[in-house]
Amino acid sequence: MVLAQLGGSISRALQQMSNATVIDEKVLNECLNEISRALLQSDVQFKLVRDMQSNIKKIVNLDDLAAGHNKRKIIQQAIFNELCKMLDPGKPSFTLKKGKPSIVMFVGLQGSGKTTTCTKYAYYHQKKGWKPALVCADTFRAGAFDQLKQNATKAKIPFYGSYMESDPVKIAVEGVERFKKENCDLIIVDTSGRHKQEAALFEEMRQVSEATNPDLVVFVMDSSIGQAAFDQAQAFRQSVSVGAVIVTKMDGHAKGGGALSAVAATKSPVIFIGTGEHMDEFEVFDVKPFVSRLLGMGDWSGFMDKIHEVVPMDQQPELLQKLSEGNFTLRIMYEQFQNLMKMGPIGQVFSMLPGFSSELMPKGREKESQAKIKRYMTMMDSMTNEGKLTLDSTNPKLMNESRMMRIARGSGRPVREVMEMMEEYKRLAKVWSKMKGLKIPKKGEMSALSRNMNA
Numbered sequence: 001m002v003l004a005q006l007g008g009s010i011s012r013a014l015q016q017m018s019n020a021t022v023i024d025e026k027v028l029n030e031c032l033n034e035i036s037r038a039l040l041q042s043d044v045q046f047k048l049v050r051d052m053q054s055n056i057k058k059i060v061n062l063d064d065l066a067a068g069h070n071k072r073k074i075i076q077q078a079i080f081n082e083l084c085k086m087l088d089p090g091k092p093s094f095t096l097k098k099g100k101p102s103i104v105m106f107v108g109l110q111g112s113g114k115t116t117t118c119t120k121y122a123y124y125h126q127k128k129g130w131k132p133a134l135v136c137a138d139t140f141r142a143g144a145f146d147q148l149k150q151n152a153t154k155a156k157i158p159f160y161g162s163y164m165e166s167d168p169v170k171i172a173v174e175g176v177e178r179f180k181k182e183n184c185d186l187i188i189v190d191t192s193g194r195h196k197q198e199a200a201l202f203e204e205m206r207q208v209s210e211a212t213n214p215d216l217v218v219f220v221m222d223s224s225i226g227q228a229a230f231d232q233a234q235a236f237r238q239s240v241s242v243g244a245v246i247v248t249k250m251d252g253h254a255k256g257g258g259a260l261s262a263v264a265a266t267k268s269p270v271i272f273i274g275t276g277e278h279m280d281e282f283e284v285f286d287v288k289p290f291v292s293r294l295l296g297m298g299d300w301s302g303f304m305d306k307i308h309e310v311v312p313m314d315q316q317p318e319l320l321q322k323l324s325e326g327n328f329t330l331r332i333m334y335e336q337f338q339n340l341m342k343m344g345p346i347g348q349v350f351s352m353l354p355g356f357s358s359e360l361m362p363k364g365r366e367k368e369s370q371a372k373i374k375r376y377m378t379m380m381d382s383m384t385n386e387g388k389l390t391l392d393s394t395n396p397k398l399m400n401e402s403r404m405m406r407i408a409r410g411s412g413r414p415v416r417e418v419m420e421m422m423e424e425y426k427r428l429a430k431v432w433s434k435m436k437g438l439k440i441p442k443k444g445e446m447s448a449l450s451r452n453m454n455a
């Protein structure tokens with residue numbers, strides 16, 4: 001996902017600012033310019049970027065900040081808040097209500113992934129206990145009904161459509177009526193994809209909406225649409241009352257910044273993102289964890305939830321204890337490597353930490369990375385003779401030249417690799433140390449804790 005690049009650029013800009021001895025107007029401007037450049041390169045609309053920049057400048061008045069205030073923290077927080085604001089339209093997102101059938105209509109450009117997303121949305125809710133159904137009101141694209149039928153059959157979701165009928169309004173109304181009678185509580189209407197601002201198709205979409213009276217209209221947007229996102233999203237909003245956005249193909253090479261622009265144009269929240277072609281490659285979208293991740297602050301709420309979800313209860317206290325101490329030893333690194341290799345529960349948890357596995361094991365280069373980790377582990381195996389002191393120390397200086405030579409000899413690897421491993425150790429220790437002070441939650445306290453860490 002190219003958004004990771006955006007995150008990287010923003011984190012670097014913040015880091016550079018942190019490295020400056022004094023934070024003055026010039027340093028702040030440089031940092032904000034850098035961040036603005038990164039956002040523009042990611043296809044965020046120019047006006048949004050400009051507004052963000054001026055808002056931050058308004059909030060962060062360096063002259064007003066009394067000495068002793070942590071300026072960096074204040075600036076980082078302001079950037080965090082502004083990015084959240086960009087993605088948060090400020091109105092609560094629509095929630096489906098049990099007990100009455102909800103009608104959700106999907107609209108979007110042709111090829112945006114609308115039909116695929118309808119099924120993903122239905123499948124997601126089906127797993128949560130809803131009784132969804134799909135209606136294909138796309139009579140424009142040949143093969144649209146077949147595609148929906150195929151997807152729906154795979155997911156065992158009832159569907160309705162017609163090869164003969166050419167009036168999408170009629171099909172939509174019939175489909176909705178039928179599934180209401182069958183007591184489906186989530187009726188999803190897929191409409192024809194529009195190419196551009198074709199007046200007739202927009203009129204058709206408006207008629208389908210008027211006839212079915214949907215509780216929610218979802219605008220589906222391909223993340224690669226780029227700078228055009230704002231105008232497209234606005235065009236849809238002018239015809240139907242869009243209430244939510246789903247951004248697709250976030251797994252691809254898209255820059256993704258268009259998503260931020262679409263929120264501004266539709267004044268509606270992003271509720272899910274599509275991360276692949278398969279039915280379950282679909283994620284709930286939450287603004288704060290998303291921005292945290294973007295800024296390299298770590299997806300704390302997701303991280304804590306993941307610990308809760310996948311680490312066996314009896315292993316949770318030990319893991320949390322180690323994390324809260326923030327001391328990363330070579331022994332812990334060894335254990336984490338073992339977990340990552342197995343992709344066992346703890347490996348899954350650590351794969352969510354920014355910088356922990358994304359750089360150690362980047363997507364698409366898993367094989368090379370695994371070989372590298374195996375080499376590191378072989379070197380560490382030969383360290384047992386170095387005694388407990390080295391393995392359980394948090395001081396990388398203990399690993400002096402003669403120790404490194406011995407390890408290289410013992411493992412049959414070049415000294416260069418031992419040095420490389422120690423560099424990796426230092427980098428991971430930094431990631432780990434961010435967790436220092438983590439409060440060990442009691443049962444039921446997980447979400448409160450993650451809220452604190454996001455704040």
Ligand code: GDP
Nearest residue numbers: 110111112113114115116248249274275276277
């Ligand atoms: P529609 O014309 O808007 O209904 O688009 P489709 O649902 O037919 O999707 C167009 C193409 O995008 C298909 O090949 C889908 O498999 C693909 N697609 C949809 N969502 C995603 C996604 O999140 N990631 C990826 N990689 N492909 C997707």
